[in-house]
Amino acid sequence: MVQLNENYLKLPGSYLFSTIGKKVAAYSAAHPDAKVIRLGIGDVTQPLVPAIISALHEAVEEMGHAETFHGYAPDLGYAFLRETIAEKDYQARGCEISADEIFISDGAKSDCGNIQEIFSADARIAVCDPVYPVYVDSNVMAGRTGEYDEKTQTWSNVIYMPCTAENGFVPQLPEKTPDLIYLCVPNNPTGTALTREQLAVWVDYANSVGAVILYDAAYEAYIAQEDVPHSIYEIPGARTCAIEFRSFSKNAGFTGVRLGFTVVPKDLKRGGAAAHSLWARRHGTKFNGAPYIVQKAAMVVYSEEGKAQLKEQVAYYMRNAKVIYDGLGEAGYEVYGGINAPYIWLRVPEGMTSWDFFDYLLQKAHVVGTPGSGFGPSGEGYFRLTAFGNYENTVEAIERIKNL
Ligand code: MLT
Numbered sequence: 001m002v003q004l005n006e007n008y009l010k011l012p013g014s015y016l017f018s019t020i021g022k023k024v025a026a027y028s029a030a031h032p033d034a035k036v037i038r039l040g041i042g043d044v045t046q047p048l049v050p051a052i053i054s055a056l057h058e059a060v061e062e063m064g065h066a067e068t069f070h071g072y073a074p075d076l077g078y079a080f081l082r083e084t085i086a087e088k089d090y091q092a093r094g095c096e097i098s099a100d101e102i103f104i105s106d107g108a109k110s111d112c113g114n115i116q117e118i119f120s121a122d123a124r125i126a127v128c129d130p131v132y133p134v135y136v137d138s139n140v141m142a143g144r145t146g147e148y149d150e151k152t153q154t155w156s157n158v159i160y161m162p163c164t165a166e167n168g169f170v171p172q173l174p175e176k177t178p179d180l181i182y183l184c185v186p187n188n189p190t191g192t193a194l195t196r197e198q199l200a201v202w203v204d205y206a207n208s209v210g211a212v213i214l215y216d217a218a219y220e221a222y223i224a225q226e227d228v229p230h231s232i233y234e235i236p237g238a239r240t241c242a243i244e245f246r247s248f249s250k251n252a253g254f255t256g257v258r259l260g261f262t263v264v265p266k267d268l269k270r271g272g273a274a275a276h277s278l279w280a281r282r283h284g285t286k287f288n289g290a291p292y293i294v295q296k297a298a299m300v301v302y303s304e305e306g307k308a309q310l311k312e313q314v315a316y317y318m319r320n321a322k323v324i325y326d327g328l329g330e331a332g333y334e335v336y337g338g339i340n341a342p343y344i345w346l347r348v349p350e351g352m353t354s355w356d357f358f359d360y361l362l363q364k365a366h367v368v369g370t371p372g373s374g375f376g377p378s379g380e381g382y383f384r385l386t387a388f389g390n391y392e393n394t395v396e397a398i399e400r401i402k403n404l
Helices: 006-010 016-030 050-063 079-093 108-118 133-141 196-209 275-286 292-302 304-330 354-365 391-402
Strands: 102-105 125-129 158-162 180-184 212-216 242-247 260-263 335-337 343-347 382-386
Touching: 006 133, 016 354, 050 292, 050 304, 079 102, 079 260, 079 292, 102 108, 102 275, 108 133, 108 212, 108 242, 108 260, 108 275, 125 133, 180 196, 196 212, 292 304, 304 335, 304 343, 304 391, 354 382, 354 391
Parallel strands: 125 158, 125 180, 180 212, 212 242
Antiparallel strands: 102 260, 242 260, 335 343, 343 382
């Protein structure tokens, strides 16, 4: 009899945000009058901007006529979008990236989860701790685990690099040498970022030990400070050691539309093979291309009209971030992030765990956040609030927290 993949049995019972969703649903069912404000999952709340809506309408119209109808999209993405991304997101910033190094997909989460497939089964991974759960979970599914330590809730084959207030949320080079290094800048969940100089240390390190950096830049649109890089390819040497993931979810509100892309430079080779060829092979085999309609709508991100409208949307969320950051600060909390990212990371009150604080906020203020420990052991004692709510709810949530 066939057995199920036992690696899946090593995972926590459900994905972090599903667990939170279930808890909140149970609480709301038991307290139907509670007006619960959700600042947990980082999902956008503002409607698609008018320029995107009209691009979607136009593309839908095209699909209704035989002459302009589109069937399967090219599996690596339409040339119009790949060329625009290469030019506007990369070449305009001085990064040497060409259109055929860009792979369009249905979102950064899929790519971050799938990328491990092109690396060896025994690759040792290093992650920042706390970390977006997808990086570790997708490697656990692939069996890159070793032994589980109940006490620290870590895997022996995974190198956890603590990022806490004590080290300014900057990961230190690990003692054991990793093969794959996941970096998320600006960071989810801490909302902090690395400077160009700090990132250069990692690029040099990866090149010197032969490791590959898997660089998640999903929150790039929120960068406000000059010294924070928008792409890892701004750093010399990154073409030989880094793969970058980008998303349209947070810069264009596509969480429900779905689109992202991954950059795999042709210079990234290990053992004589090019990661670019392997990812192209994987993409071509397992993915049938992102919808034409959605790729057309994404072009708006690079138009003058679209840029102006989206800049306002990002500013809207960052105004929320400021409300949360300042309000919690006034209430006496130790607060981080929220400058280059739409996440605020706070230290929970003395004597409480992250989950205690989750229950406390839900019960006393009817506000939902995300417990830091859900992102890794070093997240214990911290808590994440997202700036993606609507403004009025965000203000109300912070008032409620202040009044506790
Ligand atoms: C989060 O809340 O961390 C985000 O929603 C994650 C994601 O973009 O998948």
